[in-house]
Amino acid sequence: MAEDKQAMREAMCAAAAIVAGALASYAHDTKNHDLKKRADFSIHLRITKATCD
Numbered sequence: 001m002a003e004d005k006q007a008m009r010e011a012m013c014a015a016a017a018i019v020a021g022a023l024a025s026y027a028h029d030t031k032n033h034d035l036k037k038r039a040d041f042s043i044h045l046r047i048t049k050a051t052c053d
């Protein structure tokens with residue numbers, strides 16, 4: 001059971017990194033600074049710190 005939870009956390013971490021990167025890239029490419037400011041990357045950062053290190 002513990003292995004399944006760790007695998008799920010690692011998958012969520014990878015997915016969060018992809019989505020955050022895509023959002024940041026889109027905001028940059030479209031010069032949408034407001035979108036970049038409004039995006040909350042704190043969940044991504046917590047997931048990354050907790051499971052991807």
